[in-house]
Amino acid sequence: MALERNVGGLDRVMRGVAGIWLVVVAVAAALDERRVTAATAALAGIGLLFNWRTQFCGCNAVFGIDTTEDELAADA
Incomplete structure (x- = not known):
């Protein structure tokens, strides 16, 4: 299954x-040795890097946001 x-x-x-x-x-x-801060920052960072790599964000999908349109406008 490919992510849009x-x-x-x-x-x-x-x-x-x-x-x-x-x-x-x-x-x-x-x-x-600030474990809670480390875990929270790591999860948030990994999530953002996942978005960066796959070019997919679940929250964007739920709210109907698509920032790839900006790229299409720049190419035209």
């Missing part, structure tokens, strides 16, 4: 940057 793309353009870039930043925060929190 609904994340693109600047939205995708921002999810990738925020995802990497949250993973770094998770590692720093884990090294500081």
Whole structure:
């Protein structure tokens, strides 16, 4: 089953940057033995990186948001 793309353009870039930043925060929190903060940041970061990689967001799908249209407008 393929996921229908609904994340693109600047939205995708921002999810990738925020995802990497949250993973770094998770590692720093884990090294500081702040387990709840580390787990929360890691889950959020992994979720955003999943969105970035697959170009699919479940919340976008539920609310009917499709930021890939921005890419199509830029190509025209």
